[in-house]
Amino acid sequence: MSEEQTKPENRARPTTDEFRAFVAEDWAPRSTETPGLTEAARRAAERREALSAAFEGDRLVIPAGGLKVRSNDSDYVFRPHTAFAYLTGLGADREPDAVLVMEPREGGGHESVLYFRPLAGRDTEEFFGDSRYGEFWVGARPTIEDVESELGLTGAHVDGFNDAVGKDAGEVAVRMIRDAEAALTARVDEIRANNGAAIESLAERDDVLAHHVSHMRIVKDxxxxxxxxxxxxxxxxxxxxxxxxxxxxxxxxxxxxxxxxxxxxxxxxxxxxxxxxxxxxxxxxxxxxxxxxxxxxxxxxxxxxxxxxxxxxxxxxxxxxxxxxxxxxxxxxxxxxxxxxxxxxxxxxxxxxxxxxxxxxxxxxxxxxxxxxxxxxxxxxxxxxxxxxxxxxxxxxxxxxxxxxxxxxxxxxxxxxxxxxxxxxxxxxxxxxxxxxxxxxxxxxxxxxxxxxxxxxxxxxxxxxxxxxxxxxxxxxxxxxxxxxxxxxxxxxxxx
Structure with a gap:
C-alpha cells in the first residue's frame, strides 16, 4: 500500500487537470461593488486611536482566533475574539484566522492592517476543493478591497502576517492578545524570542495590552x-x-x-x-x-x-x-x-x-x-x-x-x-x-x-x-x- 493510500483522507477530491480547467470556466462576473464604511467600523476606528495613544511605538497584535473542529470534519460556528470585534467592528462569524496588526508609524500613531484570508480566484483549488475555506463549501469570502472599504483600514493576505509581525521585532516591542488562539501565540512568541525578546517577559507584556482593551469597554458610547x-x-x-x-x-x-x-x-x-x-x-x-x-x-x-x-x-x-x-x-x-x-x-x-x-x-x-x-x-x-x-x-x-x-x-x-x-x-x-x-x-x-x-x-x-x-x-x-x-x-x- 502506498503512502498516499495510508493518509487519513476519505473525501473524494477531483484532481484531474481536465476538471480544474473545466470548473474554472464560465462563471458570471463578480460584482465590483464594495460595501460602505459601517457604523461599527467608525466606532472601532475611534477605539484604535485611543489604544494607539496608550501604546505609542509598540506593535499591537489582536487575533480573531481560528476555527475549532467539531465532529471530525466540520467546525463550530465561529465567533471572533471580543478584543478583535471591538477594535475592527466585525461581528457575527467574521473573520476566522484574521489578525489585526496596529503598526507604529514614524512620527507617531499606528497604521491598522487586517491580515485575513481573502476571496480566492475560481481558478484555484481552494475555490472548489477546500472544505474549510473554499467558496463551494462555505460561500464567498470578502476581497481585500471589500475589507478596506467596509472597515476603513488596510487589508492584506494572512500569508504575510509572519513577516509583518517579525519585522524589526528586536527593536520594536510587540504586544498581542494571547488568549485568542494558542497556536498563533506560540508562533509569535517564537518570532519575538528569535529576535531577542526575553521569553519570560512576553506574557506579562501582553497582559498589559489585554487588560487595557478589557477596561476600555467599561463605559459604553x-x-x-x-x-x-x-x-x-x-x-x-x-x-x-x-x-x-x-x-x-x-x-x-x-x-x-x-x-x-x-x-x-x-x-x-x-x-x-x-x-x-x-x-x-x-x-x-x-x-x-x-x-x-x-x-x-x-x-x-x-x-x-x-x-x-x-x-x-x-x-x-x-x-x-x-x-x-x-x-x-x-x-x-x-x-x-x-x-x-x-x-x-x-x-x-x-x-x-x-x-x-x-x-x-x-x-x-x-x-x-x-x-x-x-x-x-x-x-x-x-x-x-x-x-x-x-x-x-x-x-x-x-x-x-x-x-x-x-x-x-x-x-x-x-x-x-x-x-x-x-x-x-x-x-x-x-x-x-x-x-x-x-x-x-x-x-x-x-x-x-x-x-x-x-x-x-x-x-x-x-x-x-x-x-x-x-x-x-x-x-x-x-x-x-x-x-x-x-x-x-x-x-x-x-x-x-
Missing amino acids: DWEIEQMQQAVDATRVGFDAVIAELPTVVERGRGERWVEGVFGLHARHQGNGVGYDSICAAGDHANTLHWIKNTGDIAPDELLLLDAGVEVDSLFTADVTRTLPISGTFTDAQREIYDAVYEAQQAGFAAIRPGAKFSDIHAASIRVIAEKLHGWGLLPEGVSVEDTLDAEHGQYHRRWMVHGTSHHLGLDVHDCALATRAEYMDAELRPGMVLTVEPGLYFKADDLKAPERFRGIGVRIEDDVVVTEDGCRNLTGDWPHSADEVEAWIREVQSR
Missing part, C-alpha cells in the same frame, strides 16, 4: 448602548415566545429542552444567536445556579427560571432573567420568595447613581435578602442582620444567595472581566456603564435548614441597566417585574 437596547428588545421576543408555549411544556416531556429550543429559535432569528448558554431551569433545577443541561421535565405547579439573552450581529448581548409560574399563578410560598427578591432588586436599582460604588448595588440588595432571611428565622440563633453582613465573621445569608448582584455587560455577558478590583468592584459608577441587577433566593430541595414550604424553589430577577447622569435607565424597563405584573404578562401573551 451611545451607539453601543443602542446595540444593547436592540439586544434587550430581541430578548423580549424570545421570552414572549416561551410564555406562549408554557401550556404545552408539561405534556411534551423534557420541557426544559423545549424552552431552550424556543428561545434559541428566536435568538437566532432576531440576532446572531444566544449570548450565552440559556438557563431553562424548572423546579429544583433553578437552585443550580448555572443549570445549562436543560434536560428536565416541567411540572404544572413549578416555577421556570429562564436566564437568557440574545446576542445581536454586532455581538453585544442582553442578559435577562425572569422566574415564571408554569400555571400562570404563583403559589403563596412562591410569591413570598418572589416578593422578597423583587424588593431586593428595587433596592439595587435605587443604589445606582454616578459617584456610588459598583459594590453598593450588591450591598443594597443583599441587605434586603438578609433582612428577609432574618425575618423568616433562617439565620442562626442570635445572629442579627448586621452580624450576617459582617464580611469577616458572618455571611450566613450566602447559603441562600451565593452570587453577586451585578456585573458589567456588553460584548461579553460578563464584560470587562480583566479589570482590576479597583477598576471594577471598588470603582465609582459613571454614566454609560451598563450593568445587570440580579438578586435571587435559592432553597434546594434537600436543604433541611429551609422551611419545608420553600424547598425546591429558586427565584432570580435580572434586568440590564445603563448608568445615567442622575441615576439609571432600565433597558428592560417596560418588562414586567412584580409578581402581579408577571402573572398579567402570562395571561396577556397566552390570550393573543
Whole structure:
C-alpha cells in the first residue's frame, strides 16, 4: 500500500487537470461593488486611536482566533475574539484566522492592517476543493478591497502576517492578545524570542495590552448602548415566545429542552444567536445556579427560571432573567420568595447613581435578602442582620444567595472581566456603564435548614441597566417585574 493510500483522507477530491480547467470556466462576473464604511467600523476606528495613544511605538497584535473542529470534519460556528470585534467592528462569524496588526508609524500613531484570508480566484483549488475555506463549501469570502472599504483600514493576505509581525521585532516591542488562539501565540512568541525578546517577559507584556482593551469597554458610547437596547428588545421576543408555549411544556416531556429550543429559535432569528448558554431551569433545577443541561421535565405547579439573552450581529448581548409560574399563578410560598427578591432588586436599582460604588448595588440588595432571611428565622440563633453582613465573621445569608448582584455587560455577558478590583468592584459608577441587577433566593430541595414550604424553589430577577447622569435607565424597563405584573404578562401573551 502506498503512502498516499495510508493518509487519513476519505473525501473524494477531483484532481484531474481536465476538471480544474473545466470548473474554472464560465462563471458570471463578480460584482465590483464594495460595501460602505459601517457604523461599527467608525466606532472601532475611534477605539484604535485611543489604544494607539496608550501604546505609542509598540506593535499591537489582536487575533480573531481560528476555527475549532467539531465532529471530525466540520467546525463550530465561529465567533471572533471580543478584543478583535471591538477594535475592527466585525461581528457575527467574521473573520476566522484574521489578525489585526496596529503598526507604529514614524512620527507617531499606528497604521491598522487586517491580515485575513481573502476571496480566492475560481481558478484555484481552494475555490472548489477546500472544505474549510473554499467558496463551494462555505460561500464567498470578502476581497481585500471589500475589507478596506467596509472597515476603513488596510487589508492584506494572512500569508504575510509572519513577516509583518517579525519585522524589526528586536527593536520594536510587540504586544498581542494571547488568549485568542494558542497556536498563533506560540508562533509569535517564537518570532519575538528569535529576535531577542526575553521569553519570560512576553506574557506579562501582553497582559498589559489585554487588560487595557478589557477596561476600555467599561463605559459604553451611545451607539453601543443602542446595540444593547436592540439586544434587550430581541430578548423580549424570545421570552414572549416561551410564555406562549408554557401550556404545552408539561405534556411534551423534557420541557426544559423545549424552552431552550424556543428561545434559541428566536435568538437566532432576531440576532446572531444566544449570548450565552440559556438557563431553562424548572423546579429544583433553578437552585443550580448555572443549570445549562436543560434536560428536565416541567411540572404544572413549578416555577421556570429562564436566564437568557440574545446576542445581536454586532455581538453585544442582553442578559435577562425572569422566574415564571408554569400555571400562570404563583403559589403563596412562591410569591413570598418572589416578593422578597423583587424588593431586593428595587433596592439595587435605587443604589445606582454616578459617584456610588459598583459594590453598593450588591450591598443594597443583599441587605434586603438578609433582612428577609432574618425575618423568616433562617439565620442562626442570635445572629442579627448586621452580624450576617459582617464580611469577616458572618455571611450566613450566602447559603441562600451565593452570587453577586451585578456585573458589567456588553460584548461579553460578563464584560470587562480583566479589570482590576479597583477598576471594577471598588470603582465609582459613571454614566454609560451598563450593568445587570440580579438578586435571587435559592432553597434546594434537600436543604433541611429551609422551611419545608420553600424547598425546591429558586427565584432570580435580572434586568440590564445603563448608568445615567442622575441615576439609571432600565433597558428592560417596560418588562414586567412584580409578581402581579408577571402573572398579567402570562395571561396577556397566552390570550393573543
